[in-house]
Amino acid sequence: MIPLRRSPSPAVRFEAGVPQQPTPDTALEATPPVTADDTPGTSVTPPGTESAYVSRETPTREEDDPPLAMEAMRAVQILNPSGEVTMPRPDRTRVMGVANQKGGVGKTTTTVNLAVALALHGNRVLVVDLDPQGNASTGLNVPHHTGVPDVYDCLINSVPLEEVAQGVEGIPNLWCVPATIDLAGAEIELVSVVARESRLARAIAAYPGHFDYVFIDCPPSLGLLTVNALVAAQEVLIPIQCEYYALEGLNQLINNINLVRQHLNPKLEVSTILLTMYDRRTRLADAVEQDVRNHFGDKVLQAVIPRNVRVSEAPSYGQSVMTYDPGSRGATSYFEAAQEIAERGVKEPVSRNA
Known part of the structure; x- marks a missing residue:
């Protein structure tokens, strides 16, 4: 696999399709060569441009590669510079299963980014x-x-x-039970x-400790793991891709949720629908959005997750898009979705009876 290079800083990063500022390598190529007429020791760089662009690829004297904790701090500063946006903590633990038996709709991406956004706040x-x-x-x-203690040990070996x-790493309020x-x-x-x-x-x-949120990332099936x-x-929480195929299996998922509620978990309900991609x-995306909103009403978040290349790139660096590129449309959209979920949890009872 070809190793990927770290992306430029969000301060100088633009969306796909828009020219980006030159990297340090291209900047050096653009520097005019020193001629015989130049005075030795005289800089050929125009005055005032020495610090115009500093890439994250350029090591500083303090550290060669900033830790993820610095990335998290930078994410908060970019996403919430004034500090006015708060994500209130619920009175009780909210356990949310992120489920959809169709693969590729954004379950894992949604789980990771919502969890990071809430933990950062x-x-x-x-x-x-x-x-x-x-x-x-x-x-x-x-x-x-293989060999790392995981959720399998909890399910099978108690x-x-x-x-x-x-x-x-880098996010103090976030824990993960791996698979x-x-x-x-x-x-x-x-x-x-x-x-x-x-x-x-x-x-x-x-679990002896207290969590405000527990997100369960379900597999793309309706087997025993999803039932658990x-x-x-x-x-x-159901992520729905804004395409026609995403709607086809939705009825079966809702039927299974109803069966679990009737026989195993009377407190379960579909509380949140998130439109992704x-x-x-x-026009199809608009049509799907209208159909979903007409069917599920207020359960559909106002925040909509767009197709965004930064969201796809982030996992290759072992990061969420919240820390990988906080200024991207994907990061700001998940930030808004997390804020909406947090506010709904305070306004409405966390645990409801069906």
Whole structure:
């Protein structure tokens, strides 16, 4: 795999399709050569331009590569420079399952970025990676190779959740329970386990600490892992891609949620719908948005996540888009979505009876 270079600073980064400022390498190429008429020792750089552009690729005397904690601080300064925006903490823990049996709709991306946005603004957040692919663990730069204690140990071997939860580097209020490839066999192994549908719910309830939010990243299926997430959750957040195929399987997901509510978890409800991968250039995206809003009403967040290349690039650096490029449209959209979720949690009861 070809290694990717770090992206320029958001202060000089522009969206895809718009020319970017030259990198230090191209800037050197643009510097006129020293001629015989130039006085030795005289700089050929125009006055006042020495510090006009400093790339994140240029090492400073203090550090060669700024830690993720500095990236997080920079993200808060860019996304919320005045400090006026607050994300209030709920009175009780909100356990949210991020589910949609269709793959590629943005479940993991939504989980990671909402968790980081809330954690950067004072909320204590736990991300439970319940997808055997482990993409949420990758996006948070949490080790999840074979042999690392993971959510599989909690589900199958009843290992306490606090023993497998890892702190996310650079973000003090964020923890992650990783998923390794071992989780791929959990669907079959859970079949013969006692109280198989409520294993995750018991593990979360037994956690000794307090979290404001617990996000459960579900796999793109409706198997026992997803059922465990729905039994453990109070709320379901459904990311919906703004394309026609995304709507086809939605009824089946809603039916399964209703079945879980009737037989296993009466407190479960679909509380949040988030539209993702919105392309304003297409009429289809507008049509899908209108259909979803007409059907789900106020459950649909006003914030809409656009298609944005920075959102796709961020996981390759083990970061969320919130810290990778806080000034991008993807980051600001997830910031607005997180703020909306936080405000709704304060205005409405966290736990509702169906």
